[in-house]
Amino acid sequence: MTPRELVVISGKGGTGKTSVVAAFAALAGQAVLADCDVDAADLHLVLRPETGPEHPFSGRHQAVIDPDACTACDRCAEVCRFGAVLGSPDDGYSVDSIACEGCGLCRRVCPAEAIRMEPVVNGAWMVSETRFGPLVHARLGVAEDNSGKLVTLVRNEARRVAEERDLHLVIVDGSPGIGCPVIASLTGADLVLAVTEPTVSGRHDLDRVVQVVRQFRLPFAVCVNKADLNPELAEQIVGEAEAAGAEFMATIDYDPAVTHAQVAGTDIIDYGGRAATEVTEVWEAVGDTLHAVTKGDVLDA
16 A cells, blocks of 8 residues: 655744644654655654664765876866866866866866766765654755755655555655755645744745645645734634635644643653644544545545
């Protein structure tokens, strides 16, 4: 059986997305968890997994000049538009690893074939064990790019682990915003849940992320976190989301217990509090919608 995939995203950071995912993990019992916020992964801080071995991730290549084969023709320096080739005919040439974009043009024009493209390690990924099931997560290097490729790797590995262990649900903690990591998190999801907050920026960024989800024609739902901080705006956000084709799950009121749970390094379900009850209601609504979607009872957005 192909595992179902729930992707939880947010239009902006700080909406409580990861806290909701951690609570879902507790309520699901046994599921594969995937932290696709690879630029700032933090799901492990709440789930406290037994960290598995690290596997290197390479998302690009970099030019390397062989000084013994180089004839100092200066052709590579002439064609490099990024200024990554350093040196002179008298002193020899090298490549600035930070400036090099890995386009490979220097290698193509080198008459002596003195340039090769080598993979660059941009980060690492691992499969760890939590009290709720396996967690596939990653760490992108400082100032490294290609986070979208790393997100795709994490999701593919999560699906593989789910099939290998006969687990029927993958819960993905996506990235905030609407950039490449978010797009990589969404593709092929069975249901997308957007967590927002009743603020002007939360409303604006939810509208942007809803537009992205609609481009993929994916079933999507909305949850308003900390809704009691601005009930009027929360109600307006719900109305606009439903008008855009989203299914409203439920609201979660502000509860200091969520912060206390984070400090304690645990999930809100284990910690307890008013929010724990409300998140449980959201989870039940998500479960019903996910079941309906995978049965074909809910149309694409």
